[in-house]
Amino acid sequence: MAKRVTGPEIEKLIQLLAKVPGLGPRSARRAALTLVKKKDQLLGPLSKAMGEAYDKVRICSCCGNVDTIDPCTVCTDERRDHGVIIVVEDVSDLWALERAGALNVVYHVLGGTLSPLDGVGPDDLNIAGLIDRVTRGHVREVIIAVNATVEGQTTAHYITEQLAGIDVKITRLAHGVPVGGELDYLDEGTLTAALRARTAI
Template sequence: MPASEIERMIHLLARLPGLGPRSARRAALALIVKRESLLRPLGEALLRASEAIRPCSICANLDDRNPCGICAEPKREAHLLCVVEEVGDLWAIERSGVYRGRYHVLGGTLSALDGRGPEQLNVAGLLDRAAAVEVTEVILALGATVDGQTTAHYIAERLEPLGVTITRLAQGLPVGGELDYLDDGTLSAAFRQRRPA
């Protein structure tokens, strides 16, 4: 029977996204076997991260600086403000390298089922930022889920009186996608958002 500390480690690792119980066991074993070169440095890095990383007071991105590196970067296009649900969405857009504006992290989407209304999201901060003179366009980069669509509609209504341009990311066919394998919702969005060839 494995020691209780090993089971505790496996249990905690299994709670991470993408790791099930079997993957967590393999990861735990690898960490224990490489105690000096992997486990200790990882433990120290996690402790330092838990002490240093905080939400940015401007956009709610996670960083060890405040304001975060993105908000502090002077070469960013201050007239563009991209609204995302979570920090992971911001990181995904940054990885793509296609956007050079600023961000605003809502902290989720509106969800009646989960009891999450506008008060639980960072909507007030968004409205304050969108009202700034330099902001001319707000890009709603929210998921194509019912909650994402509802949140985008709510935010667009709230932004409309500010006179900023409100845009949404296009939705539809993925690059390399075959029509036969697409779900009905994706295919429907692709047809609604078609453009001249």
């Protein structure tokens, strides 16, 4: 803005909101105005919730999930099958798989993928922690659920090599046509994979 039209505290709030993913400079202003107008319904509670999250948030020392307890809600859940570990790149992938709710098992968050160009090596990811969990035993299966990108597949291969000597079943997610997807819009690689992995009706 050319001239100041509001207090520095509100300008600061707008600047910080603009850094939140999903909000840009323009929507940050709109968000700040709504927050200020809904002072007691929204701004107050949100400020309090952020303060509490800031004080209590922990990264699970076992699986890498984001939680307010360590080990996390998932790792301490006795009703889950701790013999199956799903390996994911990011916490958001863990949450997405939990929304699907297909398996009642535990997870391991790598915190990224191997990427030599970006200087990300095996020591930058939580791979040692995974090997450690599997080596300690009681794990029957490791499901590698990394993204179907070049970096994701490289990481999957590396993990498979590292687990080679251990008596554990290693699997990966199936490739195929997304449920509800139209063939016309799919790439050749996906269609080839879906044809090769065709199943009897």
